[in-house]
Each structure stands twice: as structure tokens, then as C-alpha cells.
Amino acid sequence: MSSSFQETRDPVVVDGVHRLSPTGISILIVGGGVGGMMTALESWRQGHNVRILERNEKLDTIGDCFGILPPAWSTLRLFPTMKEQFERESYDVEFSFWRYEGRLIDHRGEAEWNYPGAVHSAQDVRVPWIETRSSITNMLSKQCERLGINIEYGNTAVSYDENENEAIVTVTRLDGTTSRETADIVVAADGVATTSHDHITGRKVRAESSGYALYRGMIPMDLLNSDLHANIIITRDFLCYAITYKEDGNSKESWKAAVSADEVLKRLNENPGWDPDLVEVLSHIPDKSCIDWTLRWRDPQPQWASSGGRVVQLGDSAHSFLPTSGNGATQALEDALSLAQCLCLGRKGKEHIATKVHNKLRFERVSTIQKTGFVNRRLMHHIDLDAAEARPELITMSLPSWIWTHNPVEYAIDNYAAAEAHITKGSPFRNTNGPPGIPYEPWDIASEMEKEMLSLQHE
Ligand SMILES: Cc1cc2nc3c(=O)[nH]c(=O)nc-3n(C[C@H](O)[C@H](O)[C@H](O)COP(=O)(O)OP(=O)(O)OC[C@H]3O[C@@H](n4cnc5c(N)ncnc54)[C@H](O)[C@@H]3O)c2cc1C
Structure with missing residues (x-):
């Protein structure tokens, strides 16, 4: 393969984006989806050297729409052209619940983070409810282009590996040729069907x-x-x-x-x-x-970083979401911000520890939000419409403020040292990016389904 990493030199400003001092860390991202492209952009901004390998032959803008919450845009103000495109192309909508026959149950209005006085994590950015996937993928790929990050299309990762010094991806190309690509860190951002589980945990995650x-x-x-x-x-x-x-x-x-x-x-x-x-x-x-x-x-899968720490899953490859959680794209983008920041804090030489710190900082938050998808799904499938019409407050589906006030970059800065000590020395560490005051409890699909059965029997 002809491409290689472009070395960073001094801090520079390109397209209004201030690139921090070079870290010398090379990051090979597999998957040019929403998570992969944002990882490249944030990594570039943090001074890392990046490449993206994408299986498709060109940018795939298909899809409909998603709501992406403020934490995903915590650094958007630092990409002024992209911010302008985001605000221009997003859609302000108001939220209501209707009966399927067409009668209004409740009008909830504007996203809570835009209520007067609310403070969300995307400083200086207007974050409406809805974006289209085509607009977001276009926006991210154009920003990559403006920063000189080349998305190398037509490259399919078939397996992941690593040794003490480097991570390795075996890649096949459209002409049938195969190559071995290496970097300090490989990010498997290749979606729900990732081939990285074999290397990371040694077993497939069952869907x-x-x-x-x-x-x-x-x-x-x-x-x-x-x-x-x-x-x-x-x-x-x-x-x-x-x-x-x-x-x-x-x-x-x-x-x-x-x-x-x-x-x-x-x-x-x-x-x-x-x-x-x-x-x-x-x-x-x-x-x-x-x-x-x-x-x-899929059951939550706590291990995203390989045991050697050089291969790390990100976005849907690490955690898939039910649509009722409204968080798939948001959490992929939060991962991107957190990982790039952790690699910067870890510095060259300790990048394989930084991926584990990132995993520690992120997993419990993500897993808790995955669970909200189940709770919301249960509500939507089993709601008593007559009761809800009389008392709309019974529809408790919500996005609590701990979800949309979180800033993954600040969180990584504030917690990196303690989480690293936890990983390297076994010191105690407790995450604070989940529901306030509620400690994380591991869960799985079987236990959630059992709860659902029990609650239905009691109704
Ligand atoms: C085509 C498409 C349309 C979508 N439409 C919607 C939508 O309308 N609404 C919604 O809520 N969510 C949609 N999603 C999912 C949504 O984008 C993700 O849930 C979320 O944004 C997390 O993104 P991700 O980057 O982790 O995964 P993805 O967005 O799935 O991106 C993964 C990327 O990896 C590439 N890839 C996969 N395998 C390999 C491989 N072996 N080697 C190299 N590259 C590989 C894929 O082509 C893709 O570009 C869509 C995803 C895709 C791929």
C-alpha cells in the first residue's frame, strides 16, 4: 500500500483548527464511519498522526437521521468551518407523543438541553434534535479533506494483531491484493460486524x-x-x-x-x-x-482494548445500541473525543496504557446508557395508551441531564491520572460520568428480559 503516516511538525492552524504539539503517536483507524472520522479529526487536533482505511469504494452517505447529543460536539467550536455547517444543516424539531390512531397524548417541545438556563457540554454550539446521516458524514469527511486526512477507500480489514511495539492489521483491497499495515495504535471503528473480537477477547459477541x-x-x-x-x-x-x-x-x-x-x-x-x-x-x-x-x-462487552493495549474498539464495534436509546452515534463520537485525549495524556511510549484508561473511563457510562434503550423499549412496547392519554407524565422516556452535560474531553483530563493508577497499580477508582449517586451495576440481556417478564406479570 502506498500510503503512510504524515509526520506532524510544529503546532499549526489549518482551516481555523489549531493543531496541538506533535505527539509522535501513529493511529490507524479502520472504518470511515461517523466514529472513525471523528477519531481521525480529534486525533489530528491532539497532534497524533492518523490514517483511515475504509472498506467502501467511496463515502457512503445512505441512512436516514439521528439525534446526536451535545457531548458528541464538546469540541465542535474548535472546528469553525465544521461548526458552521453543523448549525446550518441540523434540524430544530419539537417532540410529541401521539397515539397510533392519530390523537395527541403529550407535547414535550424543544430538547431539554436548549431550555432557557440549561447548560450543555457543546459550548457555543446550537445543538438541535435532528441531523441527517448524509449531512453528518459529508461534514466529517469534508473536514478530514480540509485537514489533509486521506480516507483510503477500498481497504477491508480482515484481521487484527499486535506485538510489543506495534499494532497490525491485515487488509485486502478491491484488486484482491493483501497487505500488512502497522501503527502504534489501531482503532477498530468498523461497526457492528467488526472482525476485531478475535484479537481483543478471543470470542465473538453474540447478537x-x-x-x-x-x-x-x-x-x-x-x-x-x-x-x-x-x-x-x-x-x-x-x-x-x-x-x-x-x-x-x-x-x-x-x-x-x-x-x-x-x-x-x-x-x-x-x-x-x-x-x-x-x-x-x-x-x-x-x-x-x-x-x-x-x-x-448484545450483552455489554467490557473489554474494548486488547490485552497488549495496541488495538482498541470504538463506536458500534465496542457497543451496539437499540434505537430507543437514541445514543448510538453520540456514544461513538464521545469515544472518539475521549480516546484522542487519553492518547495525548498518555504520551508516546505509554499509548498502549492510554487505550486501557480510555476503556476504563468509558465502559460503565456507555453500558448504563445502553440499558436506557431497554427501559425505553419496554415503555414503548407495553404502554397503556388510555392511561397515558389521561396522565401523560406516565411516559417517562427521557434523556436525563447527566447524559447531555457530560464533556468526554474534560472528563479524560480530570480523571486520567487516577484511572491510570488504577490500571497500573490497582489503586481504587470510581467513575463519576454516570447517573449521580448510583453506582454502576453490571447487567445483561437475560436479566433485563427477566425483569420485563416480572413487571408484566405484576401489571
Ligand atoms: C451505511 C450506514 C447507514 C447508517 N444509517 C443510520 C441511520 O440512518 N440512522 C442511525 O441512527 N444510524 C445509522 N447508521 C449507524 C450509525 O452510523 C452508527 O450506529 C453510529 O454512528 C456509530 O458509528 P460507527 O462509526 O461506530 O459505525 P458505522 O457508522 O457503522 O461505521 C463503520 C464503518 O466501518 C466500515 N467497515 C466495516 N467493516 C470494515 C472492514 N472490515 N474494514 C474497513 N472498513 C470497514 C463501514 O463501511 C463503515 O463505514 C448507519 C451506518 C451505516 C454504515
Whole structure:
């Protein structure tokens, strides 16, 4: 492979981004998704040398929308062009709960972190509820381009390894050739189907069927001409829908598993009573644009860094989220900020310890937020709509402030030394980036499902 790491020289300012002093640490990122690109940007800013290898042949902007919370944008103000694009292309929406027949239950309004007086972690940034995946991937890749970070497309990682001095990825290219790429640190940001588990834990993380799947996609506004009322995301440019149904084995964990509008309507018609406006709207789904996404869940997996510390998982490869947690992209971006900062604090020579410190600082927070996806899912699946209509406060689905006030960069700076002492000397260390006053308790899917069964029996 022709590419190699560009050496950093003195601190510089490029495109308004101030690059800190060179650390001499080389980081090879596998996966140019949202998590991988942000890792590259933050690592560049912190003075590390970065490369990104991506399996696709070009930037993949498919997907619909997600809400990305303020902690993910804790350093966005330091990337002024990107910040301007983010604020221009995000969507302010207000949040309401509706019955499926089309009656309003409760209007919750603006995101809580934008209430008057609320202080969130993305200083100086207006963070609305909704962004489209195409806009965010474009924004991150353009910023990489402006900083001279080359995304090397058409490179698929097939295995990970390391020795005392370097991390190693075996890569295949589109022409069938194979190469061995090395760096001080390899970041496996290659999504839910990562091949890094073999090296990191020696075992695959099992993805279990939840019994449900999700139809999701976007309809451009110019295909719609009626007044719309529904519990879906409506912006000036598109309508974004997500409909959960009991799966029949045909859906896939793939953003390319598309179905037609007819199939979605057939499924809706099997359960009569849906709001006719919603059914009308969904009849406009552009052909083959609706993703049929199987909802899989995985037990939390605490070990993201390899035992040698040179290979580290990030984003979905380390922790997949149910959509009801509303946090998949946010946590991938928080990981990126935390890892780049930890590597800077660890310094060259101790970078293999820095990945373990990052893992220690992040896992319990991420695992607790993963669990909120279960709690919200339980609420959505088993809610008594009549009771909720009479008392909307029964719908407790929320994003508590400990989630959106967290700053992963400041947290790493404040806690690095203590977490490192915990790892290297066994000193006591307690994370403080979860729900205040509630110590972390390990959980797994089996125990959550048992709780769900018990609570349903008691209703
Ligand atoms: C095409 C696509 C569309 C999506 N659409 C949505 C959406 O509409 N709404 C939503 O909430 N979430 C969506 N997601 C998921 C969302 O982006 C992630 O949950 C979240 O942002 C975490 O990002 P990530 O970088 O960890 O993983 P991902 O975004 O999944 O990125 C992983 C990247 O790694 C690359 N990759 C995978 N295997 C290899 C390999 N072996 N070698 C090299 N590269 C590899 C993939 O091509 C991808 O670019 C989508 C993901 C993808 C890939």
C-alpha cells in the first residue's frame, strides 16, 4: 500500500483548527464511519498522526437521521468551518407523543438541553434534535479533506494483531491484493460486524434477535402534499419514519436491506386502526428506500482494548445500541473525543496504557446508557395508551441531564491520572460520568428480559 503516516511538525492552524504539539503517536483507524472520522479529526487536533482505511469504494452517505447529543460536539467550536455547517444543516424539531390512531397524548417541545438556563457540554454550539446521516458524514469527511486526512477507500480489514511495539492489521483491497499495515495504535471503528473480537477477547459477541424489526427511512417533503400529524420526525425537507414490528426472519442488520412501500403498507394494514394520514404519508415512500433493520441486542462487552493495549474498539464495534436509546452515534463520537485525549495524556511510549484508561473511563457510562434503550423499549412496547392519554407524565422516556452535560474531553483530563493508577497499580477508582449517586451495576440481556417478564406479570 502506498500510503503512510504524515509526520506532524510544529503546532499549526489549518482551516481555523489549531493543531496541538506533535505527539509522535501513529493511529490507524479502520472504518470511515461517523466514529472513525471523528477519531481521525480529534486525533489530528491532539497532534497524533492518523490514517483511515475504509472498506467502501467511496463515502457512503445512505441512512436516514439521528439525534446526536451535545457531548458528541464538546469540541465542535474548535472546528469553525465544521461548526458552521453543523448549525446550518441540523434540524430544530419539537417532540410529541401521539397515539397510533392519530390523537395527541403529550407535547414535550424543544430538547431539554436548549431550555432557557440549561447548560450543555457543546459550548457555543446550537445543538438541535435532528441531523441527517448524509449531512453528518459529508461534514466529517469534508473536514478530514480540509485537514489533509486521506480516507483510503477500498481497504477491508480482515484481521487484527499486535506485538510489543506495534499494532497490525491485515487488509485486502478491491484488486484482491493483501497487505500488512502497522501503527502504534489501531482503532477498530468498523461497526457492528467488526472482525476485531478475535484479537481483543478471543470470542465473538453474540447478537441475539429481539423478536422485532424496524422499517425506517425518509420521504422527501416534495413527495408529500397533505397536512401531517404523526409521531415521526417532520422537518422542512423530509419526513423520517421508524415503525417497529414483530419480525418474521426477513429483516437484516444491514443499512442496505431495503423494501418497497407496498411491503410497509401491507404490514400496517395487518393491524387496522392506524392514523389514515400516516398511512397516506407512508404510501409515498420512494421505491426501495425503506430499510428493514432487524433489532439485535448484545450483552455489554467490557473489554474494548486488547490485552497488549495496541488495538482498541470504538463506536458500534465496542457497543451496539437499540434505537430507543437514541445514543448510538453520540456514544461513538464521545469515544472518539475521549480516546484522542487519553492518547495525548498518555504520551508516546505509554499509548498502549492510554487505550486501557480510555476503556476504563468509558465502559460503565456507555453500558448504563445502553440499558436506557431497554427501559425505553419496554415503555414503548407495553404502554397503556388510555392511561397515558389521561396522565401523560406516565411516559417517562427521557434523556436525563447527566447524559447531555457530560464533556468526554474534560472528563479524560480530570480523571486520567487516577484511572491510570488504577490500571497500573490497582489503586481504587470510581467513575463519576454516570447517573449521580448510583453506582454502576453490571447487567445483561437475560436479566433485563427477566425483569420485563416480572413487571408484566405484576401489571
Ligand atoms: C451505511 C450506514 C447507514 C447508517 N444509517 C443510520 C441511520 O440512518 N440512522 C442511525 O441512527 N444510524 C445509522 N447508521 C449507524 C450509525 O452510523 C452508527 O450506529 C453510529 O454512528 C456509530 O458509528 P460507527 O462509526 O461506530 O459505525 P458505522 O457508522 O457503522 O461505521 C463503520 C464503518 O466501518 C466500515 N467497515 C466495516 N467493516 C470494515 C472492514 N472490515 N474494514 C474497513 N472498513 C470497514 C463501514 O463501511 C463503515 O463505514 C448507519 C451506518 C451505516 C454504515
